[in-house]
Amino acid sequence: MILAGVSCLAYALVATAVYAPVRQYEGSTFFDQWAFYGNVDNTTWGNVTYLDKPNAVSKKLAFINDAGNAIVKVDNTATLTLGAPGAIVNRDSIRLTSLHSYGMGSLIVIDALHIPYGCSVWPSFWTYGIQTEWPKSGEIDIIEAINNMDHNQAALHTTPGCFKGDEAKQLGKTLQDDCSTGAGCVVAESKPNSYGKGFKDAGGGVFALVMENTGFNIWFFSRPDIPENLKSATATSSIDISGWGTPSAAFPTNRCDLNKYFQPQTLVLLTTLCGVWAGVPSIYKSSCPGGTGSCFADNVLGPPSNYDNAFWEIKYIRAYLNDGAASTTSDSATTRQISTTTTTMTVTSGGEETLGSDGIWTRTSTVIAQTTLESTSGAKNGATKVRGAGIGLWVLVGLTVSLL
Numbered sequence: 436m437i438l439a440g441v442s443c444l445a446y447a448l449v450a451t452a453v454y455a456p457v458r459q460y461e462g463s464t465f466f467d468q469w470a471f472y473g474n475v476d477n478t479t480w481g482n483v484t485y486l487d488k489p490n491a492v493s494k495k496l497a498f499i500n501d502a503g504n505a506i507v508k509v510d511n512t513a514t515l516t517l518g519a520p521g522a523i524v525n526r527d528s529i530r531l532t533s534l535h536s537y538g539m540g541s542l543i544v545i546d547a548l549h550i551p552y553g554c555s556v557w558p559s560f561w562t563y564g565i566q567t568e569w570p571k572s573g574e575i576d577i578i579e580a581i582n583n584m585d586h587n588q589a590a591l592h593t594t595p596g597c598f599k600g601d602e603a604k605q606l607g608k609t610l611q612d613d614c615s616t617g618a619g620c621v622v623a624e625s626k627p628n629s630y631g632k633g634f635k636d637a638g639g640g641v642f643a644l645v646m647e648n649t650g651f652n653i654w655f656f657s658r659p660d661i662p663e664n665l666k667s668a669t670a671t672s673s674i675d676i677s678g679w680g681t682p683s684a685a686f687p688t689n690r691c692d693l694n695k696y697f698q699p700q701t702l703v704l705l706t707t708l709c710g711v712w713a714g715v716p717s718i719y720k721s722s723c724p725g726g727t728g729s730c731f732a733d734n735v736l737g738p739p740s741n742y743d744n745a746f747w748e749i750k751y752i753r754a755y756l757n758d759g760a761a762s763t764t765s766d767s768a769t770t771r772q773i774s775t776t777t778t779t780m781t782v783t784s785g786g787e788e789t790l791g792s793d794g795i796w797t798r799t800s801t802v803i804a805q806t807t808l809e810s811t812s813g814a815k816n817g818a819t820k821v822r823g824a825g826i827g828l829w830v831l832v833g834l835t836v837s838l839l
Contacts, residue, residue: 452677454542454755459670461751465505466497472530481707482735483528497529508746509706511739526735530705538699541646542755548639549748551706552631554723555734556745557581557713562700570594573697577644577653580630581713583722587629589653589684590619593696603650603685622684628657641665648694652682674755706745708735
């Protein structure tokens with residue numbers, strides 16, 4: 436929300452302070468607006484198989500609990516053993532992709548009581564643009580951590596030329612400023628209890644992302660510190676963010692034209708295991724010492740109780756649009772301003788997205804597939820991530836998703 440300096444921060448927050456609700460994912464209908472992945476983790480090469488909807492429901496890895504909250508979990512009942520040489524041994528998990536996309540003028544809020552954690556565990560709640568090959572339409576990591584980390588990390592991923600500026604006030608610590616590296620431009624959360632056991636023991640908390648032409652901001656509030664207007668918010672009430680204070684991570688525009696690097700963003704919620712960040716031996720052993728030193732052998736093949744804490748418990752995810760976006764007409768679909776006409780755009784995957792009168796992109800195709808792979812080195816903490824053409828966290832290859 437910042438162009439330059441503190442004065443611009445205050446201006447941006449006042450100018451776009453009130454956001455009206457446009458969609459909610461919560462309660463008994465939480466899973467109605469997501470696609471289940473239904474394939475192995477072919478994006479970060481974790482030791483999981485993401486279930487389709489029928490199997491996710493029958494195996495009770497995706498359900499609504501008695502409190503009315505959504506549970507999205509890793510299997511913690513099956514004891515896995517090595518099979519024949521070359522056989523794939525994966526633990527069941529869930530990856531959800533929203534059927535709608537959100538762009539400039541949007542506020543995304545997630546209230547969670549529990550985030551997956553523990554050795555080998557790699558949860559993330561993030562967004563990406565599916566309009567072109569990854570990362571030409573951008574990616575925003577709202578929640579991401581691994582193993583026994585005690586804090587969250589936020590990041591942007593883009594093509595070369597976008598850097599995180601230092602003009603904006605933030606509470607977190609910038610670890611990397613080049614958004615085109617494998618790690619992206621990364622900010623480490625400085626508030627306590629943003630991940631792991633601390634997050635759980637504090638009763639969870641709220642993360643919020645604001646996407647505006649003037650900058651992207653991410654807030655984290657531990658349960659005791661949630662602003663009053665978030666505590667009292669309902670699915671139909673507007674939100675005024677002007678009293679939220681300094682964000683945890685701020686990505687201003689002084690070194691990155693966000694309109695150039697980011698298209699409307701689709702939401703993704705997942706948990707993988709090991710893979711090309713959590714499973715890198717040096718990274719894994721730094722927070723999970725002992726055992727054989729193998730993320731896979733010590734956890735995925737270990738007792739299923741290793742994953743008793745590998746679950747999301749989510750009260751809600753809500754999407755909003757600012758009052759300015761709701762009252763503006765534009766012929767440009769990529770500005771995310773409301774248009775007086777409906778614009779249809781063909782997605783490179785072979786599907787279609789439509790910008791409706793509510794200003795929200797809706798995917799209308801069940802097929803989202805890409806076959807081009809691209810290797811990018813220099814990923815998180817020196818690992819190598821394979822990314823690719825436009826649909827997955829890094830690449831989604833030849834896949835038909837299962838729609839709810």
